[in-house]
Amino acid sequence: MYVAVKGGERAIANSHLLVSEARRGDPAIPELTLAQIEKQLRLAVDRVMTEGSVYDRELAALAIKQAAGDAVEAIFLLRAYRATLPRFGYTEPVDTLSMQLRRRISATFKDLPGGQVLGPTYDYTQRLLDFSLAADGAAVAKPEINTAMAENESSSVMALLGHEELIEPQPISAGDPEPNDITRTPLTFPTSRAERLQNLARGDEGYLLAMAYSTQRGYANNHPFAGEIRFGTVEVEMIPEELGFPIVVGELELTECQMVNQFTGSKTKPPQFTRGYGVAFGHSERKAMAMSLVDRALRAEELGEAVVAPAQMQEFVLSHADNLEASGFVQHLKLPHYVDFQSELELVRKMRQVQADQVGAAS
Amino acid sequence: MSAVTTLDPAINLDTGYNFAYLDERTKRMIRRAILKAVAIPGYQVPFGSREMPLPYGWGTGGIQVTASIIGRHDVLKVIDQGADDTVNAVNIRRFFQRTTGVVTTERTVEATLIQTRHRIPETPLQENQIIVYQVPIPEPLAKLEPREAETKKMHGLSEYGLMHVKLYEDIAKFGYIATTYDYPVMVDDRYLMAPSPIPKFDNPKMNMNPALQLFGAGREKRIYAIPPYTKVESLAFDDHPFEVQRWQQHCALCGAKESFLDEVITDDQGGRMFLCSDTDFCQERRGEVASTAALVERPLSGSV
Numbered sequence: 001m002y003v004a005v006k007g008g009e010r011a012i013a014n015s016h017l018l019v020s021e022a023r024r025g026d027p028a029i030p031e032l033t034l035a036q037i038e039k040q041l042r043l044a045v046d047r048v049m050t051e052g053s054v055y056d057r058e059l060a061a062l063a064i065k066q067a068a069g070d071a072v073e074a075i076f077l078l079r080a081y082r083a084t085l086p087r088f089g090y091t092e093p094v095d096t097l098s099m100q101l102r103r104r105i106s107a108t109f110k111d112l113p114g115g116q117v118l119g120p121t122y123d124y125t126q127r128l129l130d131f132s133l134a135a136d137g138a139a140v141a142k143p144e145i146n147t148a149m150a151e152n153e154s155s156s157v158m159a160l161l162g163h164e165e166l167i168e169p170q171p172i173s174a175g176d177p178e179p180n181d182i183t184r185t186p187l188t189f190p191t192s193r194a195e196r197l198q199n200l201a202r203g204d205e206g207y208l209l210a211m212a213y214s215t216q217r218g219y220a221n222n223h224p225f226a227g228e229i230r231f232g233t234v235e236v237e238m239i240p241e242e243l244g245f246p247i248v249v250g251e252l253e254l255t256e257c258q259m260v261n262q263f264t265g266s267k268t269k270p271p272q273f274t275r276g277y278g279v280a281f282g283h284s285e286r287k288a289m290a291m292s293l294v295d296r297a298l299r300a301e302e303l304g305e306a307v308v309a310p311a312q313m314q315e316f317v318l319s320h321a322d323n324l325e326a327s328g329f330v331q332h333l334k335l336p337h338y339v340d341f342q343s344e345l346e347l348v349r350k351m352r353q354v355q356a357d358q359v360g361a362a363s
Numbered sequence: 364m365s366a367v368t369t370l371d372p373a374i375n376l377d378t379g380y381n382f383a384y385l386d387e388r389t390k391r392m393i394r395r396a397i398l399k400a401v402a403i404p405g406y407q408v409p410f411g412s413r414e415m416p417l418p419y420g421w422g423t424g425g426i427q428v429t430a431s432i433i434g435r436h437d438v439l440k441v442i443d444q445g446a447d448d449t450v451n452a453v454n455i456r457r458f459f460q461r462t463t464g465v466v467t468t469e470r471t472v473e474a475t476l477i478q479t480r481h482r483i484p485e486t487p488l489q490e491n492q493i494i495v496y497q498v499p500i501p502e503p504l505a506k507l508e509p510r511e512a513e514t515k516k517m518h519g520l521s522e523y524g525l526m527h528v529k530l531y532e533d534i535a536k537f538g539y540i541a542t543t544y545d546y547p548v549m550v551d552d553r554y555l556m557a558p559s560p561i562p563k564f565d566n567p568k569m570n571m572n573p574a575l576q577l578f579g580a581g582r583e584k585r586i587y588a589i590p591p592y593t594k595v596e597s598l599a600f601d602d603h604p605f606e607v608q609r610w611q612q613h614c615a616l617c618g619a620k621e622s623f624l625d626e627v628i629t630d631d632q633g634g635r636m637f638l639c640s641d642t643d644f645c646q647e648r649r650g651e652v653a654s655t656a657a658l659v660e661r662p663l664s665g666s667v
Contacts, residue, residue: 008453079414084386184411186584189512315510325582328419329499335421335451338625339444339481339640343543343562345626346608351537 023068037061046253046282047071051323052078053183053202055252055281072204072323079324090178092237092246096256096279097156099232103283106157107226108260113155119231120283157228158258158275167260167273189315196298196318197291201279203321205287211311212293220297220309223262224276231255231283253282259292266304274303374457376464383430384462389413393431393586397577400588405550406518407501412584422455422480423581425497429478432493432577433459439467440474445482445623445640452480469643481544483565485622485644488574490591496559498580501587503547503557523555526598534603543608549596550589564607564623569595612637617648 024031038045038061048060052075060078067073103119106112118124132138161167179194187195200208215222233253237246259276263269276296278288297311298318310316320326381387389411396410415423433439439459443452447469455478456467468474471486480497488494500506504514507525517523526547533541546563550556558566559578569576569589576589589595599605610624615636622644624637639645 008448008450009457012450012454012457076414076418080416083414084380084384086386186409186411188409189510315512324414325419328421328423329582330420331418332420332499335480336444336449337481337560339562339623340544340560342623342625342640343564343608347541347543351541354538 032065034058034061037064046284047205048074048078050281050284051075051202054078054082072327076324094234094236096234099230099234101230101232103231106228108157187318191314199318199321200291200294204323207321208290208294211317212290215293215297215311220312222296224293225260227258227260229257229285255280255284255288257288257292259296261296374460377461380462382463383433385430390431393427396586400586401590404589404593405554405556405587407585407587409584410586412581419582422497424579425478425495427581428495428577428579433463433476437465437475438473439465440477443480446642471643481560483561483568485641488572490573492574494574494576496578498559498578501557501580501583501585503555530598547598551593562623566597614639617645619648
């Protein structure tokens with residue numbers, strides 16, 4: 001006999017208890033502290049902050065703990081929290097040229113003012129499982145050089161290329177207009193580059209990586225060179241109305257990627273390198289590099305290139321970059337669809353009946 | 364107010380958030396979008412959709428619309444698939460109980476505000492009611508033309524040939540229009556509109572409805588509306604008029620013949636039964652609900 005699906009309220013409450021229990025795991029094992037997550041899972045924290053669009057290491061650590069390490073779920077928690085925050089105003093643009101560098105590399109010049117600084121990177125580790133980490137408490141040897149490359153006048157590769165006009169200039173638009181905030185006014189197509197960069201900055205890392213990868217495999221090749229990748233700390237300044245001059249309100253860790261791309265010129269423009277730009281909170285090189293490739297691919301229309309590949313299509317790339325939108329809509333298929341399914345059942349039966357009648361009539 | 368059937372009396376008001384969760388500036392922004400939507404029936408108004416604490420695709424658009432217009436004196440009903448007790452409906456109702464403390468009901472006649480997914484109640488709506496639809500894909504042309512830059516032009520020019528060709532191709536192939544839900548409608552003879560994935564069975568209820576009908580698409584960041592007593596026409600051809608689903612069966616519980624029926628599998632031998640998808644309608648017919656409507660105060664919806 002049919003039993004109605006009652007008691008949803010109790011089932012939901014109980015599933016909350018179950019998920020909390022599953023998150024905590026074996027109570028005999030000490031509970032993770034936020035400080036441990038923040039300090040020892042720093043790259044997970046960085047990704048959650050970047051795609052969650054909130055720079056707060058402690059809240060990101062909390063989100064990761066609550067989400068049992070699921071990055072997208074943690075990003076969701078942070079975004080929902082962000083939606084309730086009032087906004088006081090805009091900071092001044094951060095000056096990445098005066099970044100306190102911890103890492104800075106260029107793939108376009110062997111050496112350059114400020115030098116190549118490898119910094120903390122997994123790039124040249126050999127990916128062998130380090131079984132010594134399986135044991136607790138081993139002290140980590142002190143690195144040779146101070147991690148911060150303080151006060152080092154490192155001019156950017158972009159500026160060096162700019163002297164000869166080999167790369168397109170990137171002047172601030174006249175009047176430095178306030179960019180449209182895509183979290184307040186939805187994207188409408190075609191988009192401005194400022195809107196695209198906002199969308200990509202909070203876009204899913206895996207998705208951008210795949211999109212960027214596709215441009216390297218012949219779907220909109222841009223002949224990219226990693227002009228410069230920087231990771232370090234920048235100061236954030238704001239001009240309070242009552243003061244009228246900028247004051248430092250905090251510091252951010254950022255990763256920035258300036259991609260240099262070939263451009264053969266058009267009727268109106270001489271041959272010149274063009275730019276793709278990527279930036280992310282914390283140390284997120286994969287994200288920043290992927291973003292810069294996709295940014296460049298999305299400039300196809302602006303540069304008079306034929307739009308032929310998915311990575312060049314604004315509506316395709318930007319409408320599907322947000323992992324909360326994607327995850328929510330894919331997983332909403334879990335919700336009941338009895339009514340629509342019933343309608344389709346009826347239709348399929350009708351179609352089968354018509355076909356059966358036709359076969360019957362023919363024989 | 365105690366006479367109203369409250370489903371979950373144990374849920375306490377969460378005072379850590381603003382009334383109905385959203386801050387007042389956000390509500391004002393959404394109300395402005397709603398006003399514009401009401402002024403241009405069927406037109407999709409872009410709005411600054413917020414990240415809600417429920418996932419995209421699970422009703423965030425409807426929730427934001429409801430949160431922007433709900434007042435302390437509203438009586439809220441939330442349904443999913445026509446039922447008040449499906450987990451998603453329970454969850455959304457719980458969200459509003461926690462953040463507004465308003466009275467909730469299962470009874471269509473008692474509600475001033477109804478949030479729905481995939482159904483319109485069988486009981487006819489009244490002038491003092493607002494129904495809020497959760498919308499996954501607001502663009503009726505999206506399956507035919509995914510580029511918004513193109514569909515915007517089509518709406519601007521009222522150029523809907525693409526949809527007519529699609530329906531015609533159905534007829535050429537099957538002999539009838541093979542769309543069973545989210546069946547496109549023309550609103551006020553001007554805008555083609557997605558009615559949200561309600562079965563086409565419900566489409567005629569939209570036409571000249573006395574209630575205000577609001578549609579929220581959170582992920583796609585669009586709001587649209589059908590003002591009360593507006594003409595809503597399901598697309599069709601003169602020689603292929605619009606038809607709704609009919610069942611040979613009756614509801615196994617209340618015997619209804621004219622309501623939308625869900626098919627329920629009862630065993631693995633092909634046994635099945637048919638039940639009203641609208642649980643309130645079914646219960647009313649079975650006389651299981653004491654009539655309390657007369658005792659319910661009916662304030663204007665939205666008054667705080």
